[in-house]
Amino acid sequence: MCGLCYIPGFGNECASEDPRCPGALPEGQNNPQVCPYNLYAEQLSGSAFTCPRSTNKRSWLYRILPSVCHKPFESIDQGHVTHNWDEVDPDPNQLRWKPFEIPKASQKKVDFVSGLHTLCGAGDIRSNNGLAIHIFLCNTSMGNRVVHWALSFLLVPQKGKLLIYTEFGKMLVQPNEICVIQRGMRFSIDVFEETRGYILEVYGVHFELPDLGPIGANGLANPRDFLIPVAWYEDRQVPGGYTVINKYQGKLFAAKQNVSPFNVVAWHGNYTPYKYNLENFMVINSVAFDHADPSIFTVLTAKSVRPGVAVADFVIFPPRWGVADKTFRPPYYHRNCMSEFMGLIKGHYEAKQGEFLPGGGSLHSSMTPHGPDADCFEKASKAKLAPERIADGTMAFMFESSLSMAVTKWGLKSSSCLDENYYKCWEPLKSHFTPDSRKPAGPN
Ligand SMILES: O=C(O)Cc1cc(O)ccc1O
Numbered sequence: 001m002c003g004l005c006y007i008p009g010f011g012n013e014c015a016s017e018d019p020r021c022p023g024a025l026p027e028g029q030n031n032p033q034v035c036p037y038n039l040y041a042e043q044l045s046g047s048a049f050t051c052p053r054s055t056n057k058r059s060w061l062y063r064i065l066p067s068v069c070h071k072p073f074e075s076i077d078q079g080h081v082t083h084n085w086d087e088v089d090p091d092p093n094q095l096r097w098k099p100f101e102i103p104k105a106s107q108k109k110v111d112f113v114s115g116l117h118t119l120c121g122a123g124d125i126r127s128n129n130g131l132a133i134h135i136f137l138c139n140t141s142m143g144n145r146v147v148h149w150a151l152s153f154l155l156v157p158q159k160g161k162l163l164i165y166t167e168f169g170k171m172l173v174q175p176n177e178i179c180v181i182q183r184g185m186r187f188s189i190d191v192f193e194e195t196r197g198y199i200l201e202v203y204g205v206h207f208e209l210p211d212l213g214p215i216g217a218n219g220l221a222n223p224r225d226f227l228i229p230v231a232w233y234e235d236r237q238v239p240g241g242y243t244v245i246n247k248y249q250g251k252l253f254a255a256k257q258n259v260s261p262f263n264v265v266a267w268h269g270n271y272t273p274y275k276y277n278l279e280n281f282m283v284i285n286s287v288a289f290d291h292a293d294p295s296i297f298t299v300l301t302a303k304s305v306r307p308g309v310a311v312a313d314f315v316i317f318p319p320r321w322g323v324a325d326k327t328f329r330p331p332y333y334h335r336n337c338m339s340e341f342m343g344l345i346k347g348h349y350e351a352k353q354g355e356f357l358p359g360g361g362s363l364h365s366s367m368t369p370h371g372p373d374a375d376c377f378e379k380a381s382k383a384k385l386a387p388e389r390i391a392d393g394t395m396a397f398m399f400e401s402s403l404s405m406a407v408t409k410w411g412l413k414s415s416s417c418l419d420e421n422y423y424k425c426w427e428p429l430k431s432h433f434t435p436d437s438r439k440p441a442g443p444n
Pocket residue numbers: 292293294330331332334336340351370371398
């Protein structure tokens with residue numbers, strides 16, 4: 001597991017050969033009549049063939065057998081995976097979940113796929129517009145089960161590291177790192193303990209680095225800190241074969257195949273999985289006064305066709321200095337046309353003193369009012385504004401979407417983690433209005 005190698009960079013044209021087979025990549029062409037080592041050539045297209053060069057994404061895989069070698073797919077138990085946004089009536093309330101419970105390995109073995117739970121989402125897979133947020137809760141490696149996921153997703157492990165086998169090679173992804181597996185890529189996940197994390201799945205779009213505008217050429221998530229796996233193959237047949245689980249149009253199907261799907265000896269292209277360590281995020285913020293919008297913390301964005309409007313942004317709240325003068329430093333009260341799902345990887349979140357805990361979540365869907373709890377407001381309104389470390393040792397994040405998200409039945413009724421008392425954190429807020437005083441007063 002140690003000694004995994006990666007290629008640094010974001011969205012670059014890369015080439016990688018498993019060192020056991022030097023020269024496995026054909027030279028000067030993609031489709032020789034016979035490929036080196038008698039491999040099969042297979043293209044994986046992540047964009048329409050005709051996309052402009054700047055957005056065209058594809059990779060060429062040189063593999064022992066093409067991925068078409070499988071028995072037919074058949075529908076399987078859907079577990080808690082759904083893309084039906086009408087399971088329960090819409091709920092306009094602020095929602096918060098206590099840490100999602102991980103099944104105990106001693107009671108039931110659950111792998112990444114059987115431990116997937118859809119929490120909320122919106123849009124339509126078939127027309128390629130929308131997103132879903134899933135929680136994974138598992139305790140067992142996938143073994144000979146492999147997922148073929150027809151949509152791009154961003155994975156945020158919160159507890160337990162993940163060894164992810166992909167057709168492009170292996171990645172070790174630990175809490176405080178994220179990884180992106182793009183549309184159509186096959187993968188299998190080994191876990192080492194009771195494991196939990198969050199998934200942001202987007203339909204029909206890819207994650208990109210945000211534009212930096214006046215920030216300049218550097219900052220936020222720097223491209224060189226993204227890591228791509230290197231080619232690694234296994235030529236393995238297992239008794240009973242491999243099960244390829246296909247998440248197709250929102251439903252799960254399974255098919256058997258004899259050979260390992262991780263049989264890619266070499267690949268080249270710009271369409272790959274990748275990982276990123278959130279510690280490398282170069283934070284930019286207010287150094288004079290006022291609270292800047294959290295878009296300054298955007299790590300990756302999946303843009304919609306409307307300029308500046310994302311299907312989903314992945315935003316983090318990293319450790320940093322708070323130095324703003326004459327300023328209420330925590331997040332402001334607000335209503336946002338965008339929907340905000342938040343999760344916590346470790347530590348605590350600056351706007352919530354109470355029950356927003358690592359492994360839990362909150363959802364403030366479109367135009368739902370929210371902001372600091374009463375405790376946080378009182379403290380921050382009176383605090384002495386010296387430079388202070390904010391969020392040291394903590395990492396909260398937000399999946400922010402232009403779509404108004406619906407919560408699933410599991411999210412609202414059957415997870416048993418929904419915190420019915422969330423609204424109470426704002427109840428102690430009292431009016432500090434002082435109409436008679438000429439000079440505005442602070443809270444007392
Ligand atoms: O709601 C939240 O806690 C997220 C958030 C943080 C912030 O600093 C400003 C706006 C915002 O929505």
